[in-house]
Structures are given as structure tokens and as C-alpha cells.
Amino acid sequence: MLDQLIAPDIKAAIKEGDLADILEYFRESHPADAADALSGLEPQEALEVLRKLEQQEVADIFCELSSSFQSGIAEQLDPVELTELVSFLSPDDRVDLLKSLPEERMDEVMPSLDKSDQEEVNRLAGYPEGTAGSIMTTEYIALPAGLSVAQAMVRIRKEAPDKESVYNSYIIDREHRPVGVVNLRDLILAEPESLLRDIMDDQVATVGADEDREESIYKLTKYALVDLPVVNAAGAMVGIITHDDAMVALEHERTEDMERFMAISGTHEDAAYLDTSVWAHFSHRVVWLVVLAGFGLVSGAILQGFESTLTSLMILAFYMPMLAGTGGNTGSQSATMVVRALALKEISPRDALRVLWKEFRVAFMLGLILGALAFARVVFFSSGTLLPAGLGMFDIGLAIAVALTLQVISATVLGAALPLAAARLGADPALVASPALATVVDITGLLLYFTTARIMLGV
Amino acid sequence: MLDQLIAPDIKAAIKEGDLADILEYFRESHPADAADALSGLEPQEALEVLRKLEQQEVADIFCELSSSFQSGIAEQLDPVELTELVSFLSPDDRVDLLKSLPEERMDEVMPSLDKSDQEEVNRLAGYPEGTAGSIMTTEYIALPAGLSVAQAMVRIRKEAPDKESVYNSYIIDREHRPVGVVNLRDLILAEPESLLRDIMDDQVATVGADEDREESIYKLTKYALVDLPVVNAAGAMVGIITHDDAMVALEHERTEDMERFMAISGTHEDAAYLDTSVWAHFSHRVVWLVVLAGFGLVSGAILQGFESTLTSLMILAFYMPMLAGTGGNTGSQSATMVVRALALKEISPRDALRVLWKEFRVAFMLGLILGALAFARVVFFSSGTLLPAGLGMFDIGLAIAVALTLQVISATVLGAALPLAAARLGADPALVASPALATVVDITGLLLYFTTARIMLGV
Numbered sequence: 059m060l061d062q063l064i065a066p067d068i069k070a071a072i073k074e075g076d077l078a079d080i081l082e083y084f085r086e087s088h089p090a091d092a093a094d095a096l097s098g099l100e101p102q103e104a105l106e107v108l109r110k111l112e113q114q115e116v117a118d119i120f121c122e123l124s125s126s127f128q129s130g131i132a133e134q135l136d137p138v139e140l141t142e143l144v145s146f147l148s149p150d151d152r153v154d155l156l157k158s159l160p161e162e163r164m165d166e167v168m169p170s171l172d173k174s175d176q177e178e179v180n181r182l183a184g185y186p187e188g189t190a191g192s193i194m195t196t197e198y199i200a201l202p203a204g205l206s207v208a209q210a211m212v213r214i215r216k217e218a219p220d221k222e223s224v225y226n227s228y229i230i231d232r233e234h235r236p237v238g239v240v241n242l243r244d245l246i247l248a249e250p251e252s253l254l255r256d257i258m259d260d261q262v263a264t265v266g267a268d269e270d271r272e273e274s275i276y277k278l279t280k281y282a283l284v285d286l287p288v289v290n291a292a293g294a295m296v297g298i299i300t301h302d303d304a305m306v307a308l309e310h311e312r313t314e315d316m317e318r319f320m321a322i323s324g325t326h327e328d329a330a331y332l333d334t335s336v337w338a339h340f341s342h343r344v345v346w347l348v349v350l351a352g353f354g355l356v357s358g359a360i361l362q363g364f365e366s367t368l369t370s371l372m373i374l375a376f377y378m379p380m381l382a383g384t385g386g387n388t389g390s391q392s393a394t395m396v397v398r399a400l401a402l403k404e405i406s407p408r409d410a411l412r413v414l415w416k417e418f419r420v421a422f423m424l425g426l427i428l429g430a431l432a433f434a435r436v437v438f439f440s441s442g443t444l445l446p447a448g449l450g451m452f453d454i455g456l457a458i459a460v461a462l463t464l465q466v467i468s469a470t471v472l473g474a475a476l477p478l479a480a481a482r483l484g485a486d487p488a489l490v491a492s493p494a495l496a497t498v499v500d501i502t503g504l505l506l507y508f509t510t511a512r513i514m515l516g517v
Numbered sequence: 518m519l520d521q522l523i524a525p526d527i528k529a530a531i532k533e534g535d536l537a538d539i540l541e542y543f544r545e546s547h548p549a550d551a552a553d554a555l556s557g558l559e560p561q562e563a564l565e566v567l568r569k570l571e572q573q574e575v576a577d578i579f580c581e582l583s584s585s586f587q588s589g590i591a592e593q594l595d596p597v598e599l600t601e602l603v604s605f606l607s608p609d610d611r612v613d614l615l616k617s618l619p620e621e622r623m624d625e626v627m628p629s630l631d632k633s634d635q636e637e638v639n640r641l642a643g644y645p646e647g648t649a650g651s652i653m654t655t656e657y658i659a660l661p662a663g664l665s666v667a668q669a670m671v672r673i674r675k676e677a678p679d680k681e682s683v684y685n686s687y688i689i690d691r692e693h694r695p696v697g698v699v700n701l702r703d704l705i706l707a708e709p710e711s712l713l714r715d716i717m718d719d720q721v722a723t724v725g726a727d728e729d730r731e732e733s734i735y736k737l738t739k740y741a742l743v744d745l746p747v748v749n750a751a752g753a754m755v756g757i758i759t760h761d762d763a764m765v766a767l768e769h770e771r772t773e774d775m776e777r778f779m780a781i782s783g784t785h786e787d788a789a790y791l792d793t794s795v796w797a798h799f800s801h802r803v804v805w806l807v808v809l810a811g812f813g814l815v816s817g818a819i820l821q822g823f824e825s826t827l828t829s830l831m832i833l834a835f836y837m838p839m840l841a842g843t844g845g846n847t848g849s850q851s852a853t854m855v856v857r858a859l860a861l862k863e864i865s866p867r868d869a870l871r872v873l874w875k876e877f878r879v880a881f882m883l884g885l886i887l888g889a890l891a892f893a894r895v896v897f898f899s900s901g902t903l904l905p906a907g908l909g910m911f912d913i914g915l916a917i918a919v920a921l922t923l924q925v926i927s928a929t930v931l932g933a934a935l936p937l938a939a940a941r942l943g944a945d946p947a948l949v950a951s952p953a954l955a956t957v958v959d960i961t962g963l964l965l966y967f968t969t970a971r972i973m974l975g976v
Contacts, residue, residue: 088720090739215705224702225684225743242701243683246674261547279768280549282761284684284743301760302741305767309738312771313857319775320853321846331858332871339879343850344886350846351887354839355894362835375834376821379959380813382838386845387780387809387952391802394779398772399790412791420798427803428810435814493846496955500838 065098072106081110084119093122097330101130117146120155126333129158137166145171148222150195150303153182181296190274191267193307194288194297199227203238203255207248210240223300225284229258234294236262236287264289267296271307276403278304315401318486319394321346321493346493353497357504364508370446371517377432377458378507384428385465385503386496389473392417393495396477397487407482413474421470425463433459446517453515461510468506469499524557531565540569543578552581556789560589576605579614585792588617596625604630607681609654609762612641640755649733650726652766653747653756658686660713662697667709669699682759684743688717693753695721695746723748726755730766735862737763774860777945778853780805780952805952812956816963823967829905830976836891836917837966843887844924844962845955848932851876852954855936856946866941872933880929884922892918905976912974920969927965928958 071080084092084107096104096119108116108131120128120143132140132155144152144167156164156179168176178196185191199217201210210227218224227245229238238258248257264287265274278286278301285298299307322342361368368375396413399405405413436455445454473495477487511517530539543551543566555563555578567575567590579587579602591599591614603611603626615623615638627635637655644650658676660669669686677683686704688697697717707716723746724733737745737760744757758766781801820827827834855872858864864872895914904913932954936946970976 086720088722088740090741211705218702218706242705243677246670246701246705247677261545263547275764279761279764281547282549282759282764284760300741301743301764302738305734305738305741305760305764308764308767308771309861312767312774313861315771316775316778316853316857319778320849322850322853330861330863331854332864332868332875336875336878336882339854339875340882343847343879344883347843347846347850347883347887348890351839351843351890354842355836357838357842358835361838365831368834369828369831372824372828375827376817377814378837379816379820379841379963380810382841383813383816383952383956383959384806384810386955387806388802390779390952391781391806394775394781395790395798398775402768402772402789404789405791409791416791416795416798419795420802423795423799424803424806428806431807431810493842493849496845497842500842504838 065095068095068099068107069103072103077107077110080107084111085115089115089118090122092119097123097127101127101134104131105134113142113146117143117151121147121151124330124333125154125158126330128155132159132163141167141170145175148195148197149175149178149182150193153179157183185267188271189267190265190269190271190288190299191297193271193274193303194267194299195222195303196297197222198285198287198295198298199224200230200234200295201227201240201254203229203231203253203258205254206250207245207252207254207257208250210254211245211250214242214245223285223298226298227254228262228287228295228298229254230295233292236264236289236295238262239287262287264295265299266291271299272311272401274299275304275308275311315397315488317342318488319397321350350493350497353501357497357500360501360504360508364504364512367508367512367517371449371454371511371515373436373445373454374458374507374511377436377462378504380432381458381462381465381503381507382500384462385469385499388421388424388466389469389495389499392421392470392473393477396474400477400481400487407478410475410478410482413478414471417470417474418467421467424470425466428466429459429463432462449515449517457511457514460514461507464506464510465499465503468502472499472502524554527554527558527566528562531562536566536569539566543570544574548574548577549581551578556582556586560586560593563590564593572601572605576602576610580606580610583789583792584613584617585789587614591618591622600626600629604634607654607656608634608637608641609652612638616642644726647730648726649724649728649730649747649758650756652730652733652762653726653758654681654762655756656681657744657746657754657757658683659689659693659754660686660699662688662690662712662714662717664713665709666704666707666711666713666716669713670704670709673701673704682744682757685757686713687721687746687754687757688713689754692751695723695748695754697721698746721746723754724758725750730758731770731860733758734763734767734770774856774947776801777947778856780809809952809956812960816956816959819960819963819967823963823971826967826971826976830908830913830970830974832895832904832913833917833966833970836895836921837963839891840917840921840924840966841959841962843921844928844958847880847883847925848928848954848958851880851929851932852936855933859936859940859946866937869934869937869941872937873930876929876933877926880926883929884925887925888918888922891921908974908976916970916973919973920966923965923969924958924962927961931958931961 068080071077096107135143140163144155147155156167171179197220199214199221201213214224214227225242227240228236229240231237238255238260239262240254240258244257263277263281263283265277267288267290274286278299285300287295288297288299290296433455436458437451476495480487480489527539530536555566594602599622603614606614615626630638656679658673658680660672673683673686684701686699687695688699690696697719698721699713699717703716722736722740722742724736726747726749733745737758744759746754747756747758749755782804892914895917896910935954939946939948
């Protein structure tokens with residue numbers, strides 16, 4: 059690989075008006091590296107370079123740019139340039155770009171496309187974000203079962219330059235349903251006169267166009283496929299998801315899960331961190347923060363209800379942060395385990411009882427250990443706090459230890475139960491995770507804590 | 518795809534002694550589906566089925582099983598069976614199995630392998646878990662640049678049945694360094710008499726065997742490759758990472774990141790949730806919980822230091838949970854954004870100042886909103902709490918709002934700074950995330966809160 063060209067070099071070259079070396083780099087390097095180099099520039103600067111390249115080179119680099127940068131460049135193009143660029147993109151990249159354009163710009167481009175391309179754009183644009191259909195490409199090789207291997211190779215050679223993936227050829231029936239698949243490796247190993255129907259693998263994994271893209275990632279991974287056919291409701295093949303698009307989708311899913319986990323809303327498809335405005339960052343975060351702060355006030359109200367207990371036994375306040383934190387941590391841990399196990403299909407909501415029983419046992423052990431440590435801390439290291447008559451540190455330590463054990467058990471079980479319930483109801487398990495859970499656990503923890511103290515200590 | 522066979526059907530068939538239908542299913546279905554069906558059984562039951570299949574079928578199914586289930590089956594095999602199974606596995610799966618065996622069982626197997634296979638096992642086993650070397654396979658096609666396309670096709674046809682991936686053939690020089698790559702698609706499109714050196718792509722992306730496997734996933738995704746060559750320190754090619762193994766590794770990384778984020782330790786390579794014992798779950802979680810509970814006690818000690826402030830103004834206690842929770846949430850959000858942006862290479866530790874400045878501005882806006890809401894809550898909805906002479910709800914509301922704003926800003930900036938610092942020091946940014954951060958933020962939050970209250974309210 060060539061050494062990475064960096065944005066300041068390009069800016070300098072633009073200023074000097076000598077782009078020869080820069081263009082040389084762009085022609086020789088991988089489009090993804092070229093896109094990296096461009097993304098450090100302003101869209102106008104990037105255009106100065108792109109305008110000097112061939113249309114196909116521009117299209118290859120363009121589809122590697124982040125969608126926010128793509129929009130920035132598209133804004134600067136005149137209608138003719140935009141139409142040309144769009145015509146050089148592959149169908150899936152074309153739709154992604156057109157979807158991101160304002161309507162009036164889309165209207166400039168659409169009429170100049172072929173009738174069939176227009177229909178394809180409309181069809182592909184119809185698949186909602188996050189579905190298998192939204193990440194598929196329509197460029198795949200479909201062959202009838204009656205061809206010989208030699209005939210198939212002629213067809214593949216003819217079609218290969220236009221297709222995104224040629225490793226698998228799909229054998230389709232009259233209704234365009236995929237009934238078999240032959241791999242290029244099988245074709246080059248087979249006798250030229252063999253028929254496809256005799257050498258094809260008739261176990262074809264497929265995914266529905268309206269299914270979640272997670273499902274397509276799951277199947278590609280499970281069956282170690284280079285691409286996965288996508289079918290419509292009638293079972294007819296409408297496209298394929300290639301291994302590289304699945305990999306990108308998996309990275310997006312990973313980011314989204316993590317962000318949902320941490321109460322960051324929005325889809326934020328692929329705007330890079332530094333390209334996202336302060337305002338966008340703010341608005342993705344503020345909603346959940348306000349909701350959760352509201353719940354935090356509920357905790358405060360509960361505390362207010364126990365004001366007399368707290369006033370007479372201030373030492374209880376000093377263990378509150380530990381209790382709340384430990385509850386949040388144990389709940390997050392079990393929620394994480396369950397959310398990941400659900401995502402990897404290691405468990406399903408039907409396993410709820412087994413999962414909860416397992417978490418209960420884990421929690422019981424964790425609760426005993428943490429309770430014992432808290433007891434030791436209270437009894438052996440407390441000093442300087444006045445206690446009401448008749449209460450010793452032993453009693454208080456015991457009450458705190460019992461409350462902590464109960465808190466760990468309830469938080470762990472809640473942490474496992476909430477994602478399972480969400481999955482059961484068809485919602486995203488990650489949504490109820492971490493901060494939402496920590497807030498719930500804060501509330502249940504305070505109730506457990508002060509109720510235990512009242513009962514055991516009589517304050 | 519065939520309908521999924523389920524474990525109870527297999528158990529029933531074993532009991533009746535009639536395995537014909539079951540074996541039919543195993544022979545016709547994808548090995549991954551067969552493995553799914555087996556993993557609901559006890560290892561002994563699985564063995565009853567596997568013993569009736571061909572060695573190659575057994576090996577294909579075996580390598581799809583989770584490593585804990587593999588060990589369970591390997592335990593039940595006699596030395597001859599184990600040796601046979603090992604000989605049918607591909608080099609990477611072979612090493613994974615051998616590494617998981619107790620030493621005495623490994624000693625039963627190793628002597629029966631070829632000298633070259635033994636060396637290969639030792640070499641592959643030498644790459645630590647998590648490196649690119651640990652997920653590579655040594656079965657790839659390497660060709661000299663001087664071959665014609667026709668000669669190359671003869672070689673590929675001969676080697677294809679033994680190789681894990683034949684889509685890319687790597688062109689190597691005398692030192693076995695990869696100097697070019699030709700794709701099977703290019704080969705079938707090229708003139709048979711062309712030389713490889715003339716049609717090959719001389720821009721070969723590579724990854725070092727000792728580099729992090731994340732790096733190989735990053736390059737495979739970025740360049741949309743089906744496989745990526747792995748080189749040793751001298752630049753010689755030692756293997757490839759295939760797209761499907763990268764996909765599996767990416768899922769593992771994703772799980773590990775999430776677990777580290779939530780303070781769950783251990784590597785937990787691929788033992789499924791329900792297959793992991795209660796004790797293992799316990800031990801993965803307990804260490805961090807105890808450490809974090811210890812920090813929770815520090816918060817308590819700080820609180821104790823402000824006992825007089827708290828006693829004279831109990832209303833401050835009621836807003837503590839909201840303050841602590843909001844700090845934890847804002848910190849987790851910024852930490853998540855930064856950890857993900859680092860993982861996706863959108864930012865590097867060198868961008869620290871730009872990131873912190875961006876987070877500061879986001880935090881300032883969040884702090885103002887949340888502070889304003891807290892002020893409104895205190896001033897308009899507080900009742901039933903006695904205040905010391907000379908203090909009104911307005912003063913207290915203002916103090917709480919200021920403290921909350923400061924807490925949001927410091928937590929957000931800390932949440933961004935800690936992962937950046939970890940990355941700078943070469944540690945995993947995810948390690949300092951969520952619970953560890955929430956605990957730090959608890960401590961700084963309490964200090965900010967009571968100090969602000971003391972200064973502004975004079976209590």
C-alpha cells in the first residue's frame with residue numbers, strides 16, 4: 059500500500075496549483091485511502107481534486123466517503139455533474155446518495171436516469187433503514203439450472219465487469235426464486251459439460267428484504283458466506299448482501315447498540331465523530347438525560363420520605379453512594395450479558411426462567427461477598443459518628459450488609475429481566491440497558507435500603 | 518435450508534436406536550445447523566451421532582461447535598479417535614482445539630501428526646489470543662509472478678480442494694513477501710497467455726501477525742476484501758485472514774468491548790451464556806464489583822466529611838441521587854462516543870484537544886438545560902422541608918443548579934478524557950468506561966456539590 063497522503067499536502071498542492079503528484083496518488087491508491095485523504099479537506103477543495111479525475115475514479119472514491127461529506131460535495135455540483143456522478147455509482151450507493159439529497163436536487167437527477175434505473179431507485183429506496191433490503195445490491199449473477207458449466211462461465215465472463223460480486227452465481231427458477239447456488243471455485247473445478255443443476259448446492263440460505271439487517275449479518279456469519287441472497291415476500295430473489303457491506307453494517311450495529319446502551323438516541327448512520335455538529339451531539343443526548351434526571355428526582359422524593367430515618371441515623375447516608383453504585387454496576391453487568399446473549403442468539407426470551415435462575419444464583423454469591431465486605435467496613439472502620447442509644451455498630455453493619463445483598467440480588471435479576479421482557483415484546487433489549495436500568499435500580503435500592511434499616515434497626 | 522432439527526428429536530431417536538433420519542439430516546444440512554442441533558445434547562449423546570458419520574463430516578460439524586462443547590466431546594474420545602479428528606481439521610481449527618486440551622491429551626495427539634503439521638501447530642499456537650496471527654489460516658494460494666493466467670488456473674484447480682479460500686491468489690517474491698494479488702474474477706476475465714505480473718494488483722494491504730486482530734478487521738472492512746494476507750516481522754507472508762473468520766472475530770470484539778465497558782472481566786472467547794457455569798459468571802464479575810464498591814466507600818467518606826452541611830440542610834441529600842445519576846449518564850455518553858470513534862479510527866489520541874473542546878461545548882449546553890430544570894424543580898415544587906434562617910428556596914435552587922451544571926461539564930469532559938488518555942498510553946479505552954467512570958464521577962460530583970453549597974449558601 060502507498061503511504062497515506064494527508065490533507066495538508068493536498069491543500070498545499072491546491073494552493074500552488076500543481077496537482078500532478080496528488081492526482082497520481084489518487085489514481086494509484088485504493089479508493090478508500092483516497093477518500094480518507096479527501097475527508098480532511100473542505101468539500102470545495104475535495105471537488106478541485108475530484109474534477110480532474112475520470113468519472114469512474116470519482117464514483118469509486120465518492121462511495122467511500124461518509125454520507126455527510128457526500129452531501130457536502132453533492133451540494134456543490136451543478137445538475138449535469140451530479141447526474142453524471144449518479145450514473146456511475148452502483149445501485150445501492152446511488153440510492154444512498156439520492157436519499158440524502160434535498161427533494162429539488164433529486165428531481166434534477168431522476169428524469170435523466172433510464173426508466174429501469176428509476177424504477178430500481180424507487181424500489182431500493184422503499185426499504186426502510188435497518189432492513190436487509192436497505193443494505194443489499196441488485197448486481198448479482200442469476201443463472202438457469204439447465205446451463206452447462208462451460209455455458210455458465212461464458213455468461214459469468216460477460217456479466218462479471220458489471221457485477222459487484224461474482225463469487226456466487228444463483229440458480230433461479232421461473233418465478234426467480236433462488237433454488238441453488240454455485241461457487242466460482244466449484245465452477246472452475248467442475249467438468250465443463252456438467253449441468254449446473256447437478257453441481258449446485260440446493261441448500262440456499264436467504265433473508266427477507268424486510269427483515270432486520272442483523273438477521274442477514276447473523277446468517278452470513280453463521281454459514282461463512284461471501285454473499286447472501288435477499289428475497290421478497292413471494293420468495294423471489296431481489297438482491298444480495300455482500301460480505302463487505304455486511305461487515306460495515308455490523309460495525310454500525312455495534313456502534314448503535316453501544317450508544318443505545320448509553321442512552322444516546324438517533325441513528326447517526328455514518329457521520330464521523332468530528333463531522334457531527336455540537337448541536338447534533340447535544341440533541342442526541344439531551345432527551346434521555348432529562349428523562350433520567352426526572353427519575354433521579356423520584357429517588358430524591360423517596361429519600362425525602364425517609365427524612366426522619368436519615369436524620370436520626372446519618373451514617374446511613376454515607377453508605378448510600380456505594381449501595382446505589384453497586385446496584386447500578388451489578389444490574390449493568392447482567393443486562394450486558396443478557397443483551398449480548400440475545401444478540402448472538404445464544405438465548406431467546408423463551409429461556410427467561412433458566413436465565414433468571416442462573417442470574418439469581420450468581421447474584422446470591424455476589425451479594426454475600428459484597429455484603430460481608432460492607433459489614434466488615436462498617437463494624438471495623440467506622441468512627442466519629444454518633445449513634446442513637448441502644449444501637450451498636452454491629453446492628454448497623456448487619457442492616458447495611460443485608461440491604462446491600464438484597465440490592466445486588468434485585469438489581470442483577472432486574473438487569474436480566476428487563477432486556478428479556480423488551481425482547482419478548484419485540485423492542486430492542488439494549489434500550490432498557492445501562493442508564494435506564496441504573497435509574498430504576500437507584501429507586502428500588504433506596505426503598506430496600508431504608509425499609510431494611512427501619513425494620514432491623516427500628517429507626 | 519432444511520427446517521431446524523431440534524435436540525429432543527435427536528434424544529428420542531437415540532433412545533429408540535433408530536438414527537437413520539437423524540443421520541440423513543446431518544449429511545444434508547449445513548454443518549453450522551448440524552452443530553446447532555448437537556449443542557442441545559450432552560457430549561456423550563452428540564458422540565453417538567457423530568460416530569456414525571464420515572470423518573470429514575464430523576470435522577466440518579465439530580469446528581462449528583463452541584469451544585466448551587468441543588472440549589466436552591474431545592474428553593470422551595479415545596486417543597485414536599482424537600488423532601483422527603485432529604487430522605481432518607483445518608490448521609486454524611486444529612490449533613484452537615489442541616490449545617484447549619489438557620497437556621496429557623495433547624501429548625497423545627501431537628506425535629501422530631506429520632513433522633510439518635507439528636511445526637505448523639507450534640507456530641500457530643505461538644500467536645497470543647487477540648492477535649491477527651491467532652485468527653489466520655495457513656491455507657492460501659501463493660503463486661510466482663512469472664506464471665501465465667492459464668498456468669495459474671491449473672495450479673489453482675489443483676490446490677483449490679485443500680485451501681480455505683481461493684478467491685484471491687497472492688503473488689510472492691523469493692522471500693515469500695506478497696508483492697501482488699490477483700482475484701479469481703480477474704483470472705477468468707484475463708487472456709490465458711497474460712502473465713500474472715501484468716494483471717496483478719501491486720497494492721497489497723497486509724497486517725502483521727503480532728498486530729491486534731482489530732487492525733485486520735479494520736483493513737478487511739475498509740478495503741472490502743475477501744481475505745487479508747498476514748505477514749511476519751520480515752514481511753514474509755505466513756497466512757490469510759478470511760472474511761468469515763474476521764466477521765466472527767468482530768462479533769467477539771463487540772461482545773468483549775461491551776463486557777469491558779460494563780466491568781466484566783475475562784476473555785470468555787466463545788462459551789455461550791447458558792454453557793458458562795454460575796461460578797465462571799461470578800468470577801468474571803466479582804473483581805470489578807469489589808473494586809468499585811471500594812470507591813463507593815470513598816464517596817461515603819467524602820459525604821461524612823460534609824456531615825455538618827448535610828445535617829443543617831437535609832434538602833441537599835434529596836438531590837444527591839439525581840446529581841450522581843446525571844453525572845454518571847453524561848460521562849458514560851461522552852465516553853461511549855469517544856470509545857466508538859477511537860475504535861472506528863474516526864479520531865486518534867492526537868485529536869484530544871478538538872474532542873475535549875467539542876465535548877465541553879456539548880456539556881455546557883446540556884449543563885444549562887439540566888441546571889435550569891433542577892432550579893425550577895427546587896424552587897417551584899419543594900415543600901415540607903425546614904430551612905435554616907436566612908436561606909430561601911431561590912438560593913438553594915441556584916446552588917443546586919450551579920452544582921449540577923458543573924457536574925455535567927466535569928463528568929462529560931472526564932468521560933471523554935479518560936478513554937483518550939488510556940488510548941494514548943496504549944491501554945484499552947473501553948476499560949475506563951462506564952462503571953469505573955461513574956464511580957470517579959460520583960466522587961468528583963459530591964465534592965463539587967457540597968463545595969458549591971458551602972460557598973454559595975455558607976452552610
